[in-house]
Amino acid sequence: MFRSYHTVRALYDSGPHKFVEVNGWIQSIRHLKRIAFIDLRDGTSTRSLKIAIPLVDQSLTEPLKSLKTGQCISISQAEWVPTPQREQPFELRVGNVLRDVQILGNVTSQYPLQKKSHSLPFLRTLPHLKHRSNYLGSLLRFRSHVEHAFIQFFAQNEFIKVAPPLITSSDCEGGGELFKVEDSENYFGRSAYLTVSAQLHLEALSLALNRCYTLSPSFRAEKSDTNRHLSEFWMLEAEWCFAKDVSELTHFTQNMLRSVIKSCYDNKNELIPRIIPQESEQASTILQRLENLCKDGNWPSVTYTEAIDILRDQHVNVKPFPNYEPQWGSALQSEHEKWLAGEYFQSPVFVTDYPKDCKAFYMKHNDDGQTVACFDLLVPGMGEIVGGSMRENDYTKLIKEMDRRQMNHNGDLDWYVSLRQEGSAPHGGFGLGIERLVSYLYGNRNIRDAIPFHRAATGTIE
């Protein structure tokens, strides 16, 4: 494809070969009496390549002394041979190090990554190098696979991938968590912000294309210093016309996630590393979860009112939640969400029909006048990973709700409101936080590890 060299992944998929060329980084070197072994990674696989160097003729293996962990090397004319007597099925055999091994990039004596598996807190202090660890490198490959599976699912379902703007004039969620965009003063004399959600623009596009989606960055200037908040994260957002009700949205969301998770499970051997740092879930737990999530049957769904009843019963009769008493009308706290999904349902669970004041202005009201046609998907250990709703498509009702919230509909949102006067259609959609989903599936407990260079209220900016 690129050149004629072999990637580690391709080699493991192939049979015996002569004259193999590989490139990669030395993970470790071991010298035994008659043979030396190098573990080489090239970033394409959770597996490393075992390179065997028989120590027969010292003059040919002398350069071995200058090889160190972390160096980038190129190997040519090696042989990929089956090794039925060893644990790994193949190894790469190099006879003439002098001729066939070339150092492409050296390391200093301070190179911090060593053969042993490092702790995640230590790796996080090295944002520019940490992805060379097998665990965090595999996490990025896993994320790439998840994104690819989403793209496939949407293509199969006739969705158009669109590119909404990242610089906007409005606060979609109304939370006031906006990063301002400035040149020397304002954005060319106007107020502009980094988008918190592409939803409003997606709605406009869905009224043209019917089914559309985007996978793009979102920005939230929130100070939450938690393991599930980032100030820059990636959101998968989908919007479609002629949606009937919230149960259509939750069914779609479940089918979409099943298809993505199934694809991860089918590719588990290439996606999940075998050796995992102690702080994270171990491979057997991850595989069991993926397998369970692939099983048929609907994930449970409860209304917000039912969820509050369950939570209050727990709070009053079993174990009080230390921080917040569950109250009808207040947002669910993350500990409520985690308890519902992790302990009560022990499964992903949809919570629908929240009180209107817990949610954004654009959601369609239910007939009870108190709640809105919306859902959150909560998962064990992480809480909310998806939020969606039917959108208010009636002009008069939308204006009324914006007035109730003292929002200006003649200002930055006039174009959005006017969509309800020009061929409006019933529609709905959702947004899914990619880092939260990936972390839930991969079992890393901090979403900061699911994005290559995390941005949050605290921490470094490289």
Ligand code: 4AD
């Ligand atoms: O629930 P949210 O705020 O919904 C919206 O923004 C809607 N406009 C989406 C839509 O309907 N098109 O965010 C959606 C998801 C959350 O469920 C969560 O997974 C993720 O985005 N999310 C975050 N992820 C990481 N860091 C943060 N600070 C996040 N805020 C939201």
